Amino acid sequence: MSLFGHSGFIGNDRELLRLAARISELNHLLDAVRSHVPPELASSCVSVAWGPSETLLIGVRSSAAAARLRVAAPQLRDALGAAGWHASAIRPRVQVALQQEKSRINKDLRLSDSACSAFEQLAESLEAGPLRDAVATLVAHQHQRKAR
Template sequence: MTKNANFSQLVEGDYQLKRLVKQLDQLNHLLQIVRSAVAPELARVCQGTAWSGSTLLVAVPGSAAATRLRQAEPAILAALGQAGVHATAIRAKVQVSLQQGNPMQTKTLRMTEPAKAAFGQLQTQVDDPELKAALANLLRHHQKK
């Protein structure tokens, strides 16, 4: 027996699961309508849909995609209307967790031993108390590493 057959039997036996699968299918169908009504670049980042009253919510990964989605709202509403779906508005929901890519790594700067020695020597030669304190703080910070 295949996985699809097992899944179908499982769904048929559970009313709540059957209802959820039907709702998921409907939301996926709405997502396909939205994707077909917008530019391919925007379609790729539209990740999901949900209803809030008669407003269709579309999950996108960032504010740029949200802006483009708002600009495409008339075309999306028209496509939904042609499919027999009544929606009064489209609202983008920015989902930071959908953003792709790796976060930027911070650089760890380390001061070499000769540099530490040079700053230490400079600290003993400086008369300005604020500069002397700043150099002491710098050296203290780099001693931890």
């Protein structure tokens, strides 16, 4: 939806229009940041804001991402400047609420029938040993899950 596509919600309220425009601007800036950093770092960039003295604050998911962003900051600042975003400095900020969320491991992963068949064929083609045993155990485990 575009900024003006929210007219049913926002109407002519100047405050809401200004807020929607600001959100749109920050989303464009976040997209620009993500496009000028490596893809593995881009997915860790979750928010942007302007701080004092034209400092660009970039919210990241982890301290590792913050460290990588600090290293990439001079090149990112130059790239953003060329794109029309002028930041005097770039400061990563770890989003603590995101750090506290533990990733959940899905213990109920199931392989498709074709994947099970491929693993069965692989097990049959392997020489006797630990790898063959591990693949056979995987296939047996998947068959047990499907029987439940």
